[in-house]
Amino acid sequence: MTDDILFAKQGRIGLITLNRPQALNALTRAMCVALHRQLMDWAIDDDVQAVVIEGAGGKAFCAGGDVVAMHRDGQAGSPDFEGFFHDEYRMNQAIAHYPKPYIALIDGISMGGGVGISVHAPYRVATEKTLFAMPETGIGLIPDVGGTHALPRFPGEFGTWAGLTGARVKGGDCVAIGYCTHYTPSAEISVLKERLAISHEPFADVLGTFHTDPGHLTLPALRDGIDYLFSQNQVEDILSLLDEGDDWAMEQAAIIRRMSPTSLKLTLYGLRAGEGASIEQALKLEYRMVNAIKQGYDFYEGVRAQLIDKDRSPKWSPARLEDVDIAPYLVEPAGGDLRFD
Template identity: 60%
Template sequence: MTEILTDPEMVPEVLVERRGRALWLTLNRPSALNALNRPMVLAIHRALFDAAADPDVERIVIEGAGERAFCAGGDVALLARRGREDKVLFEGFFHDEYRMNQAIARLVTPYVAILDGVTMGGGVGLSIHGPYRVATERTLFAMPETGIGLIPDVGGTHALSRLPGEIGTWLALTGARLQAADCVHAGIATHFVPAERLAVLRDLLATGEEDVGEILSTLDAPAGESSLEALQDGIDFHFAHDSVEEILASLDDGDDWAQAQAAAIRTMSPTSCKLTLLGLRMGADAAIEDALVTEYRMVCEIRNGHDFFEGVRAQLIDKDRKPLWSPASLAGVSEEDMTRYLQEPESGDLTFE
């Protein structure tokens, strides 16, 4: 029997339910591709905290309403419209989201994310830090933040830097999109379950006496052939450099695929590309908490700049797809600029008490 733990007179944006042995979280904004806002972040974090203290909760499951998306990211359009004038709104969203990401990473209770549909940005942060991540044939994964003047945050600098070889660097700089088989190959998804079997999976996660790993193993199926296998050597060769300029120079001397990657990177915010690579290299040896603190410093300073507001305008609001970055080139982004993004914000660092 399903027990609804939310106000029955409202239609909440996060459904919090007890289904047998599981606490079940459903992102409930299907018309917005389940994009996260601050109230949703707070509701999820509170539910995780309560579940961790409840001995009757044996596992936590999170998924998105509808068949189009698990979670397409954070509600960056709102942040772009109001964030420049409203510092508390802008910083508060990232502050609370990152604390939620850290809670997921440190959960003791088994945590299962069902990545059925679009999984980008904030949706990555809701899933990739947990131990079980289930893809379906509808999964579409990306971290496209450099295209909106942001960075692959939500702990992305920590998680992407731990993918095989330089896959994470490639994903972060180009915003490349992955299908299910690629996600399995890269370790982004731990299991593949066809969408037609999700009802069975839900039932077993709610009522099954086996542990989560055993349940997922019984339904795990081949995801198909990954295109990443053929690209891995090229990705590792070109994206191992520690400056965006060196990566581009390597790609420019490569084959058609490599040159296409260079062309994609040159459409992105130069500042975001440099910050992203810096964050990835710093995050490779950092604890999740340290990576999130660095990301928080970066996004707080991003608010003081131009590219985030311009990127969201061009990609999501006006949709002319023609952002005017400032600085417009990598050469215009100095080392002094990079240092500024690593300073503690005036409002203070992110903490996890």
């Protein structure tokens, strides 16, 4: 076990606390394995009627996976690279099918892997401190952790927009785009957690009692434009529409052009494939992609530029969308496809 993730029973709930505040509660492989194992134990524990997950430290729920460690493992050719994704994705699938209510209290930053341990749950609570993003196209990855299953199920094309641009969505807008199901002020989260633990009311009723109006939102007004601009099935076609649009649209085009062309192509392919896919099919495709990404260039360059050297000037290869061939990223890995038995 690891002190980076804590488990406790409080009243009728099993409480999971991500406990790496110094790293914004970023997930390690050991944390993924421990979380999965604990979920299986609590699934057959009659004392645990629901699972609640939170992040320690007051700033982040979970800022993602430890991509710097993945960068190191991948460059070294270590099997720990694909091992991390193998264990994380199986944990994501367990959350998606969990037999008891699973409630994510997203009181802070939630990116990448943090989305994977929350978005597949039936109950996801945002606060004014919530910050959602899937920024993977900026580091040569894809919005994985079942993101290619979840994002297409956001209203309209919000998921396509978020997946391609890495857009940061705050507070109540996280409910508007479909990431969260409830909104509660941060100051009330501790009381909500206590009520979930000790109340005899159905969990949905407790969450409904604490759900409040987040006030003014910015994204609903952009919905029609996003649905039109991001409905195309080729990145080039989305960019053509954006280039002809207003200042906001052109800003989105500029953002997309800073991302890895390979990641953009893989992401849009995965999102469209995920529309009619099961969570297992989506994760299997994502696993194929990340195994091939390990053998490529852009992930190492993206992490270097954004997180290691921090020069924010990645040099992608290929550098042009028209030169990207995603076919090698869609085949079964040498070590075999992801399995869930």
